[in-house]
Amino acid sequence: MQNLxxxxxxxxxxxxxxxxxxxxxxxxxxxxxxxxxxxxxxNRAAIAxxxxxxxxxxxxxxxxxxxxxxxxxxISYDARWQRLHWLSLQTCYRSSAYFEFYxxxxxxxxxxKYDYLFDYNYEMLTWLFKQLKIxxxxxxxxxxxxxxxxxxxxxxxxxxxxxIQTKPYFxxxxxRNEFIPNLSIVDLLFNQGPQAKNYF
Numbered sequence: 705m706q707n708l709x710x711x712x713x714x715x716x717x718x719x720x721x722x723x724x725x726x727x728x729x730x731x732x733x734x735x736x737x738x739x740x741x742x743x744x745x746x747n748r749a750a751i752a753x754x755x756x757x758x759x760x761x762x763x764x765x766x767x768x769x770x771x772x773x774x775x776x777x778x779i780s781y782d783a784r785w786q787r788l789h790w791l792s793l794q795t796c797y798r799s800s801a802y803f804e805f806y807x808x809x810x811x812x813x814x815x816x817k818y819d820y821l822f823d824y825n826y827e828m829l830t831w832l833f834k835q836l837k838i839x840x841x842x843x844x845x846x847x848x849x850x851x852x853x854x855x856x857x858x859x860x861x862x863x864x865x866x867x868i869q870t871k872p873y874f875x876x877x878x879x880r881n882e883f884i885p886n887l888s889i890v891d892l893l894f895n896q897g898p899q900a901k902n903y904f
Contacts, residue, residue: 708733709854710845713774713825715762716749716888719903722836724856726904730840734829735857736775736822737848740764744861746774747821749888752875753796757884760789764821773848777821790814793890800876802897806835810890832889836901873903 709728712735714721725732740746747762763780790811797803809831818824830842872883874895884891892900 707853709856710735710849710852711856712738712744712746712860713822713829714745714749714860715747715821715825716751716760716828716890717745717832718750718860718886719889719892720886721745721860722889723904724859725838725840728854730838732840732843734826734842734844735848736844736846737773738857739771740774740777740821741858741861746825749890750884750886751793751796751888752877752881752884752891753792754877754880756881757887758792758796760792760888761785762789762821762824775820775822778819779817779821779824781817786814786817797876797890797894800894803894805897806890806893809835832893835893836889837898838901871903 709732711721711725711732747764749760750757751760752758763783763785765778765780793810793814794803813824813828813831818827826842826844833840833842872885873892875881875883875887875891876895889900892903896903
């Protein structure tokens with residue numbers, strides 16, 4: 705277990721996240737004890753909209769960014785973000801080839817209220833692995849490791865995305881936008897369906 709790569713746990717992770725997981729043969733640990741960094745995919749995802757990339761942000765309880773272990777960071781429900789995210793996904797992907805195929809499985813994540821961001825993202829990643837037919841177990845860290853052999857915890861921020869060669873695929877607004885690389889995995893799923901796994 706000591707030599708396994710350590711990955712952050714993201715909300716609807718970008719496509720490059722799965723490419724990096726595959727490069728590690730889907731043998732990895734999910735970081736549970738880090739302090740929540742700002743401006744990362746831990747509580748945000750990017751999807752395709754008619755106007756280009758659109759960020760969906762899961763709000764967290766104020767003060768959670770200050771020395772709170774990720775596993776203890778609470779989701780804020782002051783705003784109706786679940787309704788907004790679900791409406792955005794429906795509006796942007798209703799016309800995609802496979803949205804209806806995944807809709808019933810994804811909808812509960814926007815109906816049930818989860819207390820903790822980590823638990824929410826963990827359940828969602830479990831669902832995504834099932835859709836992609838990835839049989840790897842999701843195992844979390846038991847402590848914070850300072851210098852793991854392979855550390856991806858700070859490799860993917862909103863501003864710095866690893867340069868991974870991505871093949872363009874058809875996206876819903878291809879008629880008006882150029883291909884937008886490295887959007888959320890749901891963009892690939894809704895557009896490519898069961899073929900999505902072959903893309904990594």
